[in-house]
Amino acid sequence: MRYVIAFFFPWLSLFLQGKILSGIICLILQITIIGWIPAFIWAVTSLNRMYADRRTNKIIKEMRKT
Numbered sequence: 344m345r346y347v348i349a350f351f352f353p354w355l356s357l358f359l360q361g362k363i364l365s366g367i368i369c370l371i372l373q374i375t376i377i378g379w380i381p382a383f384i385w386a387v388t389s390l391n392r393m394y395a396d397r398r399t400n401k402i403i404k405e406m407r408k409t
Contacts (some may be wrong), residue, residue, distance in 0.1 A: 345359070345390055346387065346390065349383065349386035349387050349390055350383060350387075352373075353369050353372075353373055353379075353382040353383050353385065353386035354366045354367070354369040354370035354373055354382065354386075356386040356389070356390060357369050357385075357386055357389060360389060360390070360393055362389065365385075365389070369382045369385060369386065370382075372385075
């Protein structure tokens with residue numbers, strides 16, 4: 344679902360991740376037609392990074408238990 348939001352509203356995707364300043368800059372990019380594509384790529388890259396961080400934190404927590 345977050346990828347759908349990132350496709351249509353890249354700025355909202357960044358807002359939902361807690362990146363307010365990045366979201367504002369992304370919104371300014373999305374206002375222009377040419378800037379919409381980089382805004383989308385930025386939002387998807389940020390989502391991938393967020394999910395990777397979650398996986399890493401989960402692995403670290405599991406390793407500390409043992």
